[in-house]
Amino acid sequence: MSATESPPLENAALEEAAYGDERLAYRGPLLRLLTRPEIGALLGAAVIWVYFWLVSDVFGQAAGAANYLDVAATLGIMAVAVSLLMIGGEFDLSAGAMTGATGMLVILLVIPPGEFGGAGLSLWVAIPLTLAFALGVGWFNGTVVEKTGLLSFIVTLSTFFILIGAKLGFAKLFTAKVIVEGLDEGSGYDFWVKIFGAKWTRNDHIFDGRDTLFGFLMVIGFAAVFFGMLELSHTRRERFNATGLIVAAAGIAGALYGVWGLRHGFGFVVGASTDTVGSNWLYAAALALGVIVAAVGIGVWRFERVSDRGSFSLSGTSLRNIAIALGVILFGSFVAITLDSSSEDIVGFMLTVQGLRAIVFGFGAIVGVTLPVLVARKEGKRSPITKFVVMTGTSLVIVGLAFLIQSEATSRKFRAEVFAVLLLIALIFFVAGLMPLLFQGREAAHPAADRLGKMLAALGIGLFLGAVTIRLLYMTSEEAAATQAVFNYRISILWFIVFAVAASLVLMRTKFGNWTFAVGGNKKAAREVGVPAARTKTILFMTVSVAAFLVGMLLAFRLNSVQANVGNGQEFLYIIAAVVGGNLLSGGYGSAAGGALGALIMAMSFQGIPFAGWNSDWRFLFVGVILLLAVLVNNFVRKKAEEAE
Amino acid sequence: MKRARWIALGIALMMILAACTSDDGTDTTAADDGTATTEDVDLSQGADLTFHMVTHADDGVFWSVVKRGAEDAAAAMGVTLVWSPSFNDPEKQVQDIEAAIAAGTDGLAVSLASPEAVGPAAQAAADAGIPLYTINSGVLQYKGLGATTHVGQTEVVAGNGAGEFFNSLGATKVLCARQEQGNIGLEERCQGLEETFNGEVVSEFIGEDVDPTGQEATISSLLLADESIDGILGTGPNVAVRAVEACVTAGRTCSIGGFDISTDIINLIESGDIAFTVDQQQYLQGYLPIVLLFLEVTNLNTAGGGLPILTGPGFVTTANVGEVKALVDAGTR
Amino acid sequence: MTAPLLEMKNISKRYGNIIALTDITTYVNSGEVTCILGDNGAGKSSLIKILAGAHQQSEGRLFVEGEEVMFDSPRDALERGIATVYQDLAVVPLMSVWRNFFLGSEPTKSFGPIRWIDTEAASRIAKEEMAKMGIDIRDTEQAVGTLSGGERQSVAIARAAYFGAKVLILDEPTSALGVRQSGVVLRYIIEAKHRGLGVIFITHNPNHAWPVGDRFLILNRGRSMGDFKKDEITRDELIMMMAGGAELEELTKELESASAGDEKLADMAEEFAEELEELEERAEHPD
Structure with missing residues (x-):
């Protein structure tokens, strides 16, 4: 008897198993986008923005954005770091207290040695020392968790209490008060305040062509996203049909004519102050028809005709x-x-x-x-x-x-x-x-079309973001004359964006990011294939400490003084933001962008409540509801997305 | 429960540190306050006495001065002080009171921020014959509990004072910005403001002191949402300080008042950015109860005559800020 | 004839005074599957640990391609081309196929000072390698958790094969799987064999071992019950030996005596007896 003569039953089972149920239905890039962990948070952020935009007059304007972005920035830096750690399967309850601790430490190191103390160091020395302290605490957390195998929840809870005790103790020891102040007395302050304390005053940046540029970018962005979506969701022709291109061009021309005509009436696009949409029907119709003709034109040009329309x-x-x-x-x-x-x-x-x-x-x-x-x-x-x-x-x-x-x-x-x-x-x-x-919808992947579609969609979204950024950063001279309010964007917002982007790239595109997912998802399997699990987790703890250091510096340079209890208890907000952003509490799944969006959602909710004129007593009720909704939506989205169709 | 124990451990550590630092400050005060004679008479008695001060205190600026007052008084009287802060946790406060009774304390000073929860335990102390004083909060309850008197400020009266101050500043609509949710004392400050202020009052929770930038953003969003607000009363010193920057952001000129004292608020009063702060002179709330307890135990004196002893409101304004500042720097105001 | 890929000679293992393995000898050649069969406690896991480098044998010798070796750590074994795929630890379910495939050995390309994962290459290679195993993964971004149990094992197998393993040690890859899924895994074992790997397939299920194995080592209580080439043994003999004929007989008797008055147990005992008879019959008269 040889291998080829084994009983027929088993051969049949082998064949069927190998080729039977292992094939999956085609899932287009759009559907696959829904499997991203942060998609629920993105939708949530959009819903909350729209909601407060509707109920408040100020929220949707630059003043509102300056306000909630300010809150989102410091919360977000921490939420992003905490998200990474959470994906790696751990918690850090000392993160909140660390923000105050680093802020305090840098001031204590800088203030002159007087009656009570202070080290009188230059900021050039004090800031690296504080960073080293932060790294040390992170290393301590990570090492203790890894060496003892205790829950990070317990270990960092201890660190939390040690830190709040030390903050209070040392503040009193050195200054006899619970607040330390006088960062600006340090040498090198003029330089470092630019790094951690700079701000962009919108009123000082006048750009009268702002709205034209804004409208221009929005229109191009819309066109790119529109074209990209069509490309992603239809089957390409084998050979393109140039006639369609002509039709599409005509449509685009019509649409542009419409936009041009509506540029004053289409209040939303260019922020004009007139209320005259109703009197611009010609242009509105040109825009609508233009878009439809352009879409059909693009279809004729590039896509296959539909084979079966079905019956109603x-x-x-x-x-x-x-x-x-x-x-x-x-x-x-x-x-x-x-x-x-x-x-x-x-x-x-x-x-x-x-x-x-x-x-x-x-x-x-x-x-x-x-x-x-x-x-x-x-x-x-x-x-x-x-x-x-x-x-x-x-x-x-x-x-x-x-x-x-x-x-x-x-x-x-x-x-x-x-x-x-x-x-x-x-x-x-x-x-x-x-x-x-x-036209025929897509039923199979098409690398070239997918690449083009994704590129166009990304370009369009980039243009939207650029347009909004320009709108937020600059004032027209007309607006400047009409307002007394001074909108400052703090440098914390820039740090937030840089940190979130960097964290996302590291997580998605580096070995370390891959290991982060692995140690949170299945530590044994990760070890088995040679991932240095202990080192990965320790670095994650240190990342959280560095984020806390960053936030501590932003606080200290903004307030010039730090009270001993600053930051205590904030770690729960960071964790909530991370969870709202679609990060799994048990680790192994999530995204840095999700944490950032979670922070944005929290900040918009917190700040939206006073803008909407509600009594702030409802604040935490609102947060609770959002947390619950976010967890439910994330859960639902993930299940839906992972369902094998 | 674990949490409470952890806190207790942390506190013990801090106490040791704090004890090391407060020595140099106390000597001068003790010499100035005229209690030297008592000390001479009852030195031997005083050395054995232990008084417990069980409060809902946190790590903030305010309570550190109360504690300082109590420590200074204890040093001056030559008694031992046990300072038990509960960080707004009524359950812990009850336990601390029970522990003090069990330890055979010679006298007890209790803050009644949560009278329903903490009252019975305090009453048990009084029933056991332990001299009892309420401090800071509890002006309505102290009699019922059998406390000798209350040392503190009534929040409503303090709020009344602030209301009149805003009247004199010509404000029309004042935001009463609270840094805690569900703290009756802070609500009463706003209520007192409403009673005497001629214009409209909006009372809002604007986020806790642990998140100063959030507080600032929330005040400015309230200002942006309601253009008629032209005055802000912070129910704590930090809130008032945050309100200054918030007003600049919202492009307003507001009259700003605060409660209690911190270095920052003093500096801003000096620079004219903040109009006033209501000072409840909390040093007295720490100092007086120890002196009163000492006198009650050693000399059977009962002060107050059945009425509360008010420590405020005092006002710090541009007029007196210079003198107060020196004392604040010393950590006693 | 060239030396076997991996050869064990008289391997014994003692933990203190407990004897886990005694005098085990077998080998695996390139392009062959050696099945190690045994019930729970037969010493399979001790043997795996020795082969994987996690433990060291107390006596006996190991040869890789004719050269005597002593593994100090799993890394040592891996460097000699011996890769072990453990039953449950194989993959991270929430991570995508390509991330799992390259976990720990991500292909990178430098861009400035930072080394990025070459995601396109990783995705493409993972897809190709899986295709070689006969699995068409259309979307390598798909989470491994959404794959079937058999496919999950196969990701780990394909990964080990891709990263230069000459010998694959598979620890009970089918034990947690249903019939169909087991079939999937068995197919990949055959694929691996066709690609010239030596496979050591550890299982307690002779029905799984039989169709894929070229050599069968049967373990019982740490001892070898025999090491057979496929043509030296029939399927039913194998099943018989695995079930431990004598033991099954004993069990039947025990059940009979225990079942006096209990109908259900009596029925069970009867069934056992029937099965035993059938097995014996078939072992005597192979078809």
């Missing part, structure tokens, strides 16, 4: 969902029209009439639009024509809502900006329904 049909569930959607929209609209928009009468449970109206209408609109989109997605897999009909219907509903808002709302923001944004969304929905009807 809706399952029972889909019909029910659409009925529910129409129901809530009609009810919401009815409420919006009947109730008094300015009434502050209480209807119960602290809710005013206008508040109730906003909630019912908002809820109706969101549910009424989301449900049909889900239906279109589900039915669209079988029948593009059904998708087209449902999406077109939805976009008509959105147009209706836009006009309802314009006629009912009193504020300029709703009449112009919300109105314009809704029309734009309706247009995108219509195109999203139209394209599958005409």
Whole structure:
């Protein structure tokens, strides 16, 4: 008997096992994007921004951004570092106390040796010494955790208490007070204050061409994202059809003509102060038609015709969902029209009439639009024509809502900006329904198309960010004359961005990043293949300490004094931010960008509450709800994304 | 429970450190305050006495001065002081009171920030015949508990004073910015402000002292959201300091007042950025109870005549800031 | 004939006064699969640890390609081309396929002072290597946790093969898997063998060992029950030896005596007896 004559049963099992269920359905780049851990946080941040933008007049402006970015920066630096550590499977409860400790230490090292002490060192010596101290604490945490095998939770809790005790003890020992001050007395202050204490005063940077540049970048960015999305979601033709290119060019020209005409009326895009969208129908129509023609043109040029349009049909569930959607929209609209928009009468449970109206209408609109989109997605897999009909219907509903808002709302923001944004969304929905009807969707990877699509999408998003940054950094002379407020962007924001980007790159693109995931996900397996697990974790602890050092310096150079209790207890906010950002508490999964977004969400929530005029007593309730929602959404997204289709 | 024990350990460490440093400061005060005669008479008695001061104190600027006052008084009277801060944890405070009774304390001073929780334990001490004083918080409860008197400031009265000050500054709408949530004392300061202030008062929690930059951002967002606010009362010294920068950010000129004293707030009053601070002279809240306890134990004196002994409000304004500053630097104001 | 890839001669292992292995001799050639069979406690894990370099034998000699070796550490074994894939520790489930594949030996390219992982190369190589094993991983960004149990093992196997292993030691790769998934893993073992690797396949399941093995070493209580080439033994003999015929008989008797009055146990005892008879019959008359 030889190997080839083994019983037929086993051979059959082998064959089937090898070729049977091991193939996976095609998942496009867009769907794969949803598996990124930070995607839930990104959506959450967008939702929270939109929410506070709607309810507050200041939040959506540069003043609001300066405000929440300030809070997000220091929180974010720590949240990013804590995220890395959490991915590596550990916690650091001493992180909050460390921020105050490093800030205090640098001041103690710098102030002159007087009655009570102080080392009187130059900042050139004091800052490296403080950094060394921070690295030492991180090394201590990491080494103790690794050598003893104790939970990092317990070890760093001890460090936390040691630090708060030491902070208080040494502050009193050297200054007889619980606050140390006088950083600016140190030599080298003039240099270091530029590194840790600089600020960008928006009022001092006037750029009158700002809005033109902003609009220009936004339009190009939109076009790039739009083209990129089309490229990612359709099947390429074997040979391109030049006729389509001509059609596309015509469409683009039409769209640009529309944008040009709307540049004053399209308040959202260029921030103009007029409320005249309604009087620019010609341009609006040119824009809409232009976008549609451009999309179809690009399709004719590059994509294959659809092979099977299917026939129109809706399952029972889909019909029910659409009925529910129409129901809530009609009810919401009815409420919006009947109730008094300015009434502050209480209807119960602290809710005013206008508040109730906003909630019912908002809820109706969101549910009424989301449900049909889900239906279109589900039915669209079988029948593009059904998708087209449902999406077109939805976009008509959105147009209706836009006009309802314009006629009912009193504020300029709703009449112009919300109105314009809704029309734009309706247009995108219509195109999203139209394209599958005409062109073949993608069912297989296409490296060249994927690369181009991703590149364009990234370029577009880069342009959006650039446009927004320019808008935030500069004032027009008109604005400068009208405001007394002084907007400072602290250098902490820059540090935050640099730190977050660096951490992301390290995590995703270096060996060390790979090892971080591995030691958090399965330490034994990591060791087995030669990953230096102990060293990796120790470096992660040291990263958190360095982040705390950075935040400590930012605090010290900003306040010039540091009180002993500063930072104590903040570590929980860092951990919450990391979790909100989609990092798994048990380690092995997450992203640095998620931590940064989590911090942004927390900062926007904290600062949005006073902007919205709510009583701040609700602050922690809000944070709790956000944390819960974030964890639920992350959980849901991850499960959805990992489901083998 | 573990946490509480950890804190206790940390405190013990700090106490040792603090004890080392406070020696040089105490000598001068002891000589000045006229208690030398008592000391002469009862030196032998005093040396054996141990008084417990069980408070809801934290590590902040405020309580460090109370502690300093108590330490100075203890040194002057020649008694032993046991300082037990509970970091706003009523449960720990109750345990500390029970521990003090069990240790056979000669006298007890208690702060009643959480009267419901801590009151019964304090009453048990009084019932056991231990001389009891309430300090800082507890002006409404001290009689019921059997305390001899209360040494402190009533928050409402202090708030009243601030309200009148804002009237004189011509403010129309004042933000009462609180650094703690659910602290009745801070709420009462705002309530007192509302009682005497002629304009409108908005009371908001703006984040805790451990996050100073967050406090600043929150105050400025409140200012940006409500353009009619032209005055800010910080219910603590740090809040008032943060309010200065927040007003600049929001592009406002605001009248700013604060509560209690810190080096920063004194400097800003000196520079004119802050108009005033309500000083409850907390050094007295540490110093007086020790003296009163000493006199009650050794001489059967009961001060107060059934009324609370108020340590404030005193005001620090541009007028007197120079003199106060020197004392603040010495750590006694 | 060239020397075997890995050869054990009279290996014994004692832990204090406990004798874990006595006098084990077998070998594996390039392009062959040697199966080590045994029940729990038979000494399989001690043997793996010696081969993997985690422990040292008390007596006996190890040869790699004819050269005598003594492994001081797993790294030593790895350097001699002996890679061990442990059952549960093989991969990090939350990490993507390519990250797992290259974990610990990431390909890098320099850009300025920093060395970045060459993600494109890593992704491509992982895909190719998996394809050589017969698995079409369309998306190497997919988390390994979403793969089936068999595929997960195969990632570890493909990885070991790619990183220059000459001998693969697989510790119970099929024990936690269902029938189909076990089939997947067995297929990769055959693939590895065809690629010229020597495979030591440790299992307690003779049904898994039989179709892939060229050589069978049966362990029982630390002793070799025999070391057979495939043509020296039949499948049923193998099963019989594995089940430890004498022991099964004993168990049957025990069950019978214990089951007096208990129907269920009595039924079980009957079943055992039947099975035993059948096995004996088939061993005597191979088909």
